[in-house]
Amino acid sequence: MILIALCGLLMAATFGLWAYCSKLKSEKERLDGNQTALLEKVEFYQTESGKSAASVQALTLSKSEVEKHCADLTNTVKELDLKVKRLQAASTTATKTEVEVQTIVKDSIIYRDTSYLKVQAIRWKDPWINVDGLIMLDKKLDLRIQSVDTLFQVVHRVPKQWLFFRWGTKAIRQEIVSSNPHTKIVYSEYIELKKRKKK
Incomplete structure (x- = not known):
């Protein structure tokens, strides 16, 4: 009887350690992805039709991280009478419009x-x-x-890759395209809130 109880305790401990290790691995992957996103510069490019475009990797932040490090976003959320904990994602894009006008008076x-x-x-x-x-x-x-300008924003998954094999998710990226040829995208940031476990 004692042996069965010990086996049960060992199994419970093993399962608990496995769950904890999985959680640590997931958190490590999130932090690695955030470090890559922060070190990587925004990629600016032009589409085939010559429109200004930008590509940026998503940051995955917790509620407390958003409140601590993203003051502008937090203030905007408060101005909108929303709560940070209810956010799913937030995007910031800055553009510059420059036009040379030549006309007759x-x-x-x-x-x-x-x-x-x-x-x-x-x-x-x-x-x-x-x-x-x-x-x-x-x-x-x-x-x-x-x-007048329209910004098209596309969020997509970048899969992990080894040789010709693709699986899972390596990163989440946002692509932004401006429809106005006079507009140049000068900054972009995309934040996803870390999913909280339902209680």
Whole structure:
């Protein structure tokens, strides 16, 4: 009877150690992936059609890590009246729009009640940028610029690979493409929250 109890205890201890080792291995893989993501620079490139694109490896962070190291994200989440613990993923992308405008200055008239004012106007547009401006008599420039852009974000799994064999997940990556040819992606970050075990 004592032998059976000892065997049961040994089996329970073995299972507990196996579960603990699995948890440690999973945590080591997460930390290794995060270290690679932090050391790796954002990969900027152009698509075949010449659009600006960027590729970045995902960081997998716990709730406490997000709150400790991602102040801007935490503040944004609070502003949205959300909770960090309910996040699944968060993405940050910074872009820069630069346009060289060459256009002709034309005479224009602004009607005010019963009088009118003669000014010079500029107009320039393409499918993404619209520039309207008035050059007043006192040489003041009244300019309005509208820019339209769509960022396409694709999150995909990168499998582990050995020779020709692929399996599991080595990393999660995000690819971002800007539809505006005047826009250049200058920064990108993708964070996934570490999944918590259901109690």
